[in-house]
Amino acid sequence: MPLPTSRRWFGAAARRRRLPLLRPPGRPALATVLTASLLAGAYVVQAVAALAPNVPLLLAATAVSLAVEGVLYRWQRGVPALFAKAHADITVRHVLRDLLLVVGLLRLGEQHRETQYAPLLAGLLLCYALHCAIQAVSVLVRRTRTLPVVTRNIDASALRLSPAPPALLRRPGHRLLVFGLPATAGLTATAVTDDPRCAAAGIGLSLVLALAGLATLLLRLLPGRRPAGEQEVLAWFDAWLAEYRPTVGLYFSGGVASVYQAGMWLEPLARLDARPLVVLRERFMVSRIPATDIPIVCLPKVPTLMRLEHSTLQVLIHPSNSGKTSQVLRIPTIRHAFVNHGESDKLSSCNPYAKAYDEVWVAGPAARERYALADVGVEDKDVVEIGRPQLDAVRPYAGPPAGAYTTVLYAPTWEGWDGNPGNTSVIAAGENLVRALLADPGVRLLYKPHPLTGSVDPRAGAADRRIREMIRSANRTRSGPRPAPSKELAALTAELDRLTASEFREGADQAERMLVQCAPEPGRAEAVARAARAWEAAHWASLPEWEHQVVVDARPSLYACFNVADLLISDVSSVISDFLASGKPYAVANTGGMPEEEFRAAFPTVAAATVLTPDASGVPALLETVRHPEKDELAEERSVLKARLLGPAEPASQERFAAAVRALGAAALEHRRRASGRPAELPGQRREPVPHTVSPAPVAPGSVAPEAVSPGAGVPSGAPTRA
Structure with missing residues (x-):
């Protein structure tokens, strides 16, 4: 069924935007x-x-x-x-x-x-x-x-x-x-x-x-005891680039709280038939990136960053926008694609900054329509649908709850920068939702708040603390058999920590960490994936079936919570789009004061959801539809919405992602060929490009054209950025 999106809403929502809530002066502890x-x-x-x-x-x-x-x-x-x-x-x-x-x-x-x-x-x-x-x-x-x-x-x-x-x-x-x-x-x-x-x-x-x-x-400070000087390091870096010959990279700049945005693209990047690279701008972020076998380089200064212009790097994907993104976009020899760190119906998913990239890669048709309706300058020809390669880890719906308890995942988003009351349900509805869920003796609640909850509006942080106390209090009133301490879980935790955490002595600086974090052991990424899957299985088995959980650590992951949940309750956020990969029922809290019909029309991701009001009065009926699928009238709509938001099941998202990388890389190589054949022009004089005398050899997917390998293959900084 068609899922309408209101063009009018984008303008109305933009007018409703307010300045961020000012945090009152904090009182010291x-x-x-x-x-x-x-x-x-x-x-x-x-x-x-x-x-x-x-x-x-x-x-x-x-x-x-x-x-x-x-x-x-x-x-x-x-x-x-x-x-x-x-x-x-x-x-x-x-x-x-x-x-x-x-x-x-x-x-x-x-x-x-x-x-x-x-x-x-x-x-x-x-x-x-x-x-x-x-x-x-x-x-x-x-x-x-x-x-x-x-x-x-x-x-x-x-x-x-x-x-x-x-x-x-x-x-x-x-x-x-x-x-x-x-x-x-x-x-x-x-x-x-x-x-x-x-x-x-x-x-x-x-x-x-x-x-x-x-x-x-x-x-x-003695000459023989000091590390290499700046020029020696830069020469070494240029030589490494020429030897490794990267073809596709991930560019990221941000703070500690946003590292997950880069982490979600590491595995899809590593699975490409290419030579991947991660490019960072903040020094502290080097050790924060999750375990990966991909080479990581941090280039804090702009002149150092510009050395990538003469490398073999063809494509950079960008999971987020930052002030430093504009600096790397100046490199004309590289094509840039915005992949985002999740898709939702919020205005932030249609940021006008996206028009600065060569292409915008989205999951499915809904995002394409969203950009068209938002009218922020992103042309339809630059939008490429690639699905969500990360969602391969989400298991599909396997029927109603089989055990004594229905597992409900409540994963609200944070309050955002604009102060819109509809951003998060934690303030207006969180406690009511949790209270209604805890009142059902057959519910096991998983509460996973957004890491930034309370960072802008103190009311969200206070509500989050009260919700956690409600869950702890509910656990104290429940009783049941508790599994024995799991030796398997302890062993798997130690193994996973060994594989994912570098062992630094206390006081190690960045130079020492570079020495310790040399090339990883062969097959480490695959070993980490196996250990993570085994750890998740052992973790859930070690918990009492009746016990509510507050999930705030990096493990278990959000997708691991998806796999054990029978129902998701969330806000308008990318969590909904990702959860739709499972096909399971979900609900969205409407805390913005909009009528339900207008709410569904404004946010396409809500079309196949049960809409809950701030008083949480619809929770009992929602649980009934989860336990009795014959009463679920939204199953077919979820299937249609899944295809609209995430694209078709075939070809797989990873294949579409790889195809998009190859196509954009080919465009980058074509631009280099044309630029290298363009002679210099005198001021005020135009000259026609000299055609190639020898046709270039075809380039295999993931490889680099011979002329792009030499340091002289780059294009002057003033060259056009599009072919």
């Missing part, structure tokens, strides 16, 4: 306030005790301030940042602590003994001078180890990489606490015993530690 107050109070008491003078009070205040400093750097690292904003960083606090001890000694000592403390004061000042010298050399060492290219799954041993210096030498706060502790302890002991030798011994030990640390760092 009680523990933070108490700790900061205790530290400030300790210094006040120490000052009073030094001027009084009062030895027991001075000793107690000094001990408290040292203990609180240790607590701050171990458990409350945000408090030192607050002090630093007030220009009371660790150096100032440590100098003040020792200065008050010296004042106390002078007040306690006799007049003729003041000269005995002069050498101690000089030694103390030398300790602080060495601290500044260590910090300066540490910065120099860090700069020599900050390479213009960061890699993973690539043998970078030729860059003379080495383990990082001890973390203590690179962290000024920790270093000053440790190196200065003997001096502070010695001064305190002198205040108690009136023996200057205690202070001399403590200061001497601090000087030895500081000198040893400075020497350790200075050795790192």
Whole structure:
């Protein structure tokens, strides 16, 4: 049946957009306030005790301030940042602590003994001078180890990489606490015993530690101990590109919370008959990308990124938009395709930025129509339907619940940036939905909130916390047999962690991680996939059948939750499109205040859903249709909607994805051929292109044309971006 989409809705929704909700000023946690107050109070008491003078009070205040400093750097690292904003960083606090001890000694000592403390004061000042010298050399060492290219799954041993210096030498706060502790302890002991030798011994030990640390760092600056320089690294990178000859890549720039957007395209990319590459822009993201055998390069600076222009790279796919995307789009020798990280009926799925790409790859006809109706500048000829290759992991519908419990997955999305109340159901309907589900004794609830829930609107975060407490409370009132601890699950967890997590020592920097994260073991990706499937089976088997679950960790994945769920309740988001691959019933919460008929017309993904109101009054009837399929009147519509959203079942999505890569790669090669045959033009003079004298040899899928291999095959930056 046809599923209408309202052109009018796009304009109305755009007019309804508001500024993001402003988060009210956050109140510090009680523990933070108490700790900061205790530290400030300790210094006040120490000052009073030094001027009084009062030895027991001075000793107690000094001990408290040292203990609180240790607590701050171990458990409350945000408090030192607050002090630093007030220009009371660790150096100032440590100098003040020792200065008050010296004042106390002078007040306690006799007049003729003041000269005995002069050498101690000089030694103390030398300790602080060495601290500044260590910090300066540490910065120099860090700069020599900050390479213009960061890699993973690539043998970078030729860059003379080495383990990082001890973390203590690179962290000024920790270093000053440790190196200065003997001096502070010695001064305190002198205040108690009136023996200057205690202070001399403590200061001497601090000087030895500081000198040893400075020497350790200075050795790192010797020519033979430093990693390769910038030009040497860039030459190595160019040589690696020429040897590896990548053909298709994934470009990603973003934050930690958005890493899943890149992760969902790793497996489809790895399954291509090509030489894939992952291109990142943020250094910290290199270690955040999930386990993969694909080579990963991070190119933070634009000039380094532009070296891809002269590589064999033909196609870059983009799972998300970012401010840095415009930089890579300037490379004319590469064709760019926007693949998105999921499709929904929200305006964000029809972002006008998409017209900057050469092509927009969507799952099915619905997305094509969505772009046409949104009228954001994306031409229909540039839209390519490839399906969703990731959904091969979703198992199809196998009938009504077979056990004693109906498993319901509630997976709401987050509140979004525009403040639209219809974005997420967590605020207006979440608690009602969960309460109605928990009231049914035959329901097992899986609650999987979006990772960004509460990041814009504090009400969403508060509702999420209340929902979790409701689920914990419901579990306390339930009872039933609990499976014995699974040794198999523990073993599989350890195996999966071993395969997916690189073993870094504490304090490893990026250069050391490059050395550790060399080429992966052959077949590791396949081993990870097998271990993940086995882990998921063991995980669900280890849980009591009756117990509700809050799923917030990376494992089990969303698709694993799809496979055990009998019903999905969600919002208008890409979760619906992905869940439709299973053919199972689903429901959507309407919290935007729209009439149901208008709601269905505005959001095509809702056409085959049960629409729930914020009061969750329709939950009992919904559960009845899940348990008795003969009452399910939307099964046929789900089948039609699945084809419309995700495209046909044949050919498979992975095949359509590969075909799109080959076609766009061929367009990139054709552009290079035409550009390489175009002679230079003088200012104000037009010349016709010189035709090729020799016809190029046909290029096999996934391979690279011979002329694209040489470094001179690139096109000047000013060349047109389309063939």
